[in-house]
Amino acid sequence: MKDQPSPIRETDDEARKLARVLLRSARHAAIAVLDPETGFPFASRVLLATDIDGVPVILVSRLSAHTKALAKDPRASLLTGEPGKGDPLAYGRLTTQCMAEPVENGHPFHERIRTRFLDRHPKAKLYIDFPDFLFFRLKPERASLNGGFGRAYHLDGRDLIIQSPANEEIAAKAAETVRDLVERHPDVAAMLAVRLNAPESASWRICGIDPAGFEIISGDLLVRYEFETLAVDSDHICSNISKIAYSIP
Missing domain, CATH: 2.30.110.10 (Electron Transport, Fmn-binding Protein; Chain A)
Known part of the structure; x- marks a missing residue:
């Protein structure tokens, strides 16, 4: 057999x-x-x-x-x-x-x-x-x-x-990072939802960041995106998110 x-x-x-x-x-x-x-x-x-x-x-x-x-x-x-x-x-x-x-x-x-x-x-x-x-x-x-x-x-x-030496630094600045990103780009969450083919909703927002990616949420809907490589700091996360949101499809 x-x-x-x-x-x-x-x-x-x-x-x-x-x-x-x-x-x-x-x-x-x-x-x-x-x-x-x-x-x-x-x-x-x-x-x-x-x-x-x-x-x-x-x-x-x-x-x-x-x-x-x-x-x-x-x-x-x-x-x-x-x-x-x-x-x-x-x-x-x-x-x-x-x-x-x-x-x-x-x-x-x-x-x-x-x-x-x-x-x-x-x-x-x-x-x-x-x-x-x-x-x-x-x-x-x-x-x-x-x-x-x-x-x-x-x-x-x-x-x-997520095994990154940047974990603690990114965690300490997470709220500030998201706030600054939204202040510079008020429509960033809506643009991310479009780029990630998220279900239609009027109230998407970024609800979490880490060196490996981010999440957007609207009510009971949540979408996770994983970066290709780990981000080394908060600026790197902002850069990654901006590229995803505003890149030409």
């Missing part, structure tokens, strides 16, 4: 880019944790954002079952990727196995994560500062990408993390 060919393809740059976009463009995800009482997997839904290094971030209540589970065992899996019309299995999805790290008020990353989370989920302002809520950074350890039928890949956690 002949050996069956492996269904797993060799991971290439195209697969890595698709995986990063599926993770970084998700506004919500299914999360699976281990129930501390039974040991059974427990799945729920969480809002999702990303930290400056691309690590996914969730905001959860201490009273929820998945928060109590993460306090006992930090292992978790995230499922991201939205189906469209027709067979949902024909669309790309990413399962990311993570280690959860709590980020409570007073943590060095807390204010940065809070700002980035609210940029993506402004309605969370109603409860984000409640004492029974906290953030977790879900650091990727490994991932499984299914890009559609016949397109399966295994990825290392490092494939999903």
Whole structure:
């Protein structure tokens, strides 16, 4: 009997880019944790954002079952990727196995994560500062990408993390960078939406930047764009965004 060919393809740059976009463009995800009482997997839904290094971030209540589970065992899996019309299995999805790290008020990353989370989920302002809520950074350890039928890949956690020495500098100047860019080009978000073939909407805005790319958002719609190479500083990000928005199609 002949050996069956492996269904797993060799991971290439195209697969890595698709995986990063599926993770970084998700506004919500299914999360699976281990129930501390039974040991059974427990799945729920969480809002999702990303930290400056691309690590996914969730905001959860201490009273929820998945928060109590993460306090006992930090292992978790995230499922991201939205189906469209027709067979949902024909669309790309990413399962990311993570280690959860709590980020409570007073943590060095807390204010940065809070700002980035609210940029993506402004309605969370109603409860984000409640004492029974906290953030977790879900650091990727490994991932499984299914890009559609016949397109399966295994990825290392490092494939999903932005490993740049400019992370902290860009994070510190992120709000100022976006503000200055919009002041110089008031229509930049609308132009980006056109260039990226985003769904029609009257209220697109830039909601996040990092060395690897940026996001624009309008209501429940979010579009992620990945740069070809990592930006080295905030000026580099502005230059990249301007070129994308105002280049001749």
